[in-house]
Structures are given as C-alpha cells and as structure tokens.
Amino acid sequence: MVLKCVVFECTNRKDRDKHLQFYRLPAVVVNQGEDCENLSSERRREWLASLGQKFENRNMGNIRICSAHFIGGEKARLYDKGNPNWVPTVNVGHGENVLKQTMAVNRYNRLHNRQKRKQRKRSSLWKRVGVGKQETLQGE
Numbered sequence: 830m831v832l833k834c835v836v837f838e839c840t841n842r843k844d845r846d847k848h849l850q851f852y853r854l855p856a857v858v859v860n861q862g863e864d865c866e867n868l869s870s871e872r873r874r875e876w877l878a879s880l881g882q883k884f885e886n887r888n889m890g891n892i893r894i895c896s897a898h899f900i901g902g903e904k905a906r907l908y909d910k911g912n913p914n915w916v917p918t919v920n921v922g923h924g925e926n927v928l929k930q931t932m933a934v935n936r937y938n939r940l941h942n943r944q945k946r947k948q949r950k951r952s953s954l955w956k957r958v959g960v961g962k963q964e965t966l967q968g969e
C-alpha cells in the first residue's frame with residue numbers, strides 16, 4: 830500500500846517524495862506517567878483538530894502527515910509544547926473549509942428546492958382553478 834499524506838489536497842507520497850518525512854499521528858503514551866499521557870493525548874487531539882477531517886472507518890495506524898506541513902519541515906518533540914511545530918499548521922485544515930463550503934452549497938440547494946416546490950404548488954393550484962379535469966391526471 831502506498832502511504833500518502835492525509836492532509837487535504839496534499840499529494841505527497843512516501844515512495845516518491847523521499848526528501849520528506851512522513852509522520853504518524855502522535856500516539857497517546859500510556860506508560861510514562863499521567864503528565865505524559867495527558868500531553869500526548871492533547872497533542873493527538875490537536876493534530877486531528879488541525880487536520881480538520883473525519884477519520885471514521887479509517888485505520889489510524891495508516892495515517893501519515895508529511896513534513897511539508899511543519900514550519901521548517903520538522904515536527905517538534907512531545908515536551909516542546911510551545912513550539913509552533915507541536916502541531917502541523919502549514920497548508921492544513923482545508924477539509925474544514927471545504928466542509929463549510931459544502932454545507933453552504935447544500936443550504937443554498939435546499940432553499941432553491943423549497944422555492945421550486947412552492948412555485949410548483951402555486952402552478953398546480955392555478956391548474957386546479959383553471960382546468961378542473963386535469964387535476965386528477967396531474968396529481969400533486
């Protein structure tokens with residue numbers, strides 16, 4: 830299986846783009862104390878939030894984020910939380926924008942369909958008033 834960067838619209842692939850690193854999603858570290866566990870689960874959450882995608886039905890172990898999404902091309906270490914590279918920030922999160930766009934388009938279509946339905950109702954009303962007999966043929 831070809832490992833591809835999971836970032837929306839990023840086409841970098843591990844087999845082709847050898848100059849890049851491909852990072853796994855940070856794992857939650859459970860065997861090095863509570864602080865470490867909290868910190869690592871926070872980082873995992875932040876990465877997921879930054880990617881802005883839904884990963885239901887995905888094997889999280891196969892997810893890779895390429896180093897192009899880190900300033901200077903390198904992720905920060907777990908304990909280096911103040912570092913801007915603690916989470917990927919370069920050209921990420923487009924998924925969310927697209928989702929918003931899709932929602933806006935859907936909303937527009939719904940409105941549009943509602944108006945069309947209204948128009949149809951009005952015209953069938955006109956038919957009923959106008960042509961009596963046609964009403965049974967047309968139905969609603």
Ligand SMILES: [Zn+2]
Binds near residue numbers: 834836840897898
């Ligand atoms: Zn990438």
